[in-house]
Amino acid sequence: MTIIAPSLLSSDTFQLEKQLQEIKSAGANYLHVDVMDGHYVSNINFGPKYVKDLRPHTDLTLDCHVMAEQPEAIIDSLMEAGADIITFHPETTRHAYRLIEHIHEQGKKAGIAFDPSVAIAAYRDLLPLADQVLIMTVTPGFGGQKFIPDMLEKVQEVTELKAQNYYGYDIEVDGGINDKTGSQCKKSGANVLVAGSYVFAGSIKENIAQLK
Numbered sequence: 733m734t735i736i737a738p739s740l741l742s743s744d745t746f747q748l749e750k751q752l753q754e755i756k757s758a759g760a761n762y763l764h765v766d767v768m769d770g771h772y773v774s775n776i777n778f779g780p781k782y783v784k785d786l787r788p789h790t791d792l793t794l795d796c797h798v799m800a801e802q803p804e805a806i807i808d809s810l811m812e813a814g815a816d817i818i819t820f821h822p823e824t825t826r827h828a829y830r831l832i833e834h835i836h837e838q839g840k841k842a843g844i845a846f847d848p849s850v851a852i853a854a855y856r857d858l859l860p861l862a863d864q865v866l867i868m869t870v871t872p873g874f875g876g877q878k879f880i881p882d883m884l885e886k887v888q889e890v891t892e893l894k895a896q897n898y899y900g901y902d903i904e905v906d907g908g909i910n911d912k913t914g915s916q917c918k919k920s921g922a923n924v925l926v927a928g929s930y931v932f933a934g935s936i937k938e939n940i941a942q943l944k
């Protein structure tokens with residue numbers, strides 16, 4: 733089964749209640765919440781307050797993608813606010829291994845995200861601990877960018893490592909995902925598709941059905 737994670741970065745804040753209902757009835761599984769700090773990436777949007785406000789309005793899994801330097805400074809607030817999955821970029825912290833353990837100690841799932849310029853080999857030792865491996869298929873920071881086809885090799889790489897070593901992580905892709913690129917990612921082994929601009933342009937129901 734493919735898990736669909738609409739990225740709320742492309743949602744309409746003033747239509748959010750209605751859009752959440754459409755997402756749910758279309759059968760999406762996660763809500764993807766991008767948390768940015770204006771330093772690691774040059775954009776700022778959602779934070780713990782947003783996650784806290786969102787939590788009572790949905791029973792979907794809140795999949796927080798943290799694009800921030802020193803993520804340890806914000807992830808406790810996100811977990812307290814109701815995040816279910818915390819995915820961070822390991823190059824943003826000195827002690828990524830410890831941070832995964834900390835997320836697990838709070839009863840949450842931990843993901844590691846790979847920027848297009850970061851090799852899987854650089855954080856190979858984190859793979860056995862991860863609940864989710866996020867392969868960025870654009871440079872992080874903004875919605876609506878073009879999918880980078882070379883990242884399919886990285887998706888295949890983590891798919892093979894998972895099979896060879898019986899690792900338990902989900903493989904998530906994020907950036908430029910639509911019906912075509914989503915299908916390519918699925919063929920390469922991805923089982924969680926994040927999509928923002930594609931899902932929210934036109935019919936949310938039809939777009940989610942296409943991704944599935």
Ligand SMILES: O=C(CO)[C@@H](O)[C@H](O)COP(=O)(O)O
Nearest residue numbers: 739872873875876908928929
């Ligand atoms: O993490 C990010 C961007 O950094 C994403 O989650 C975007 O929200 C994806 O948007 P689209 O590329 O699907 O429009």
Ligand SMILES: [Fe+2]
Nearest residue numbers: 766797906926
């Ligand atoms: Fe994201």
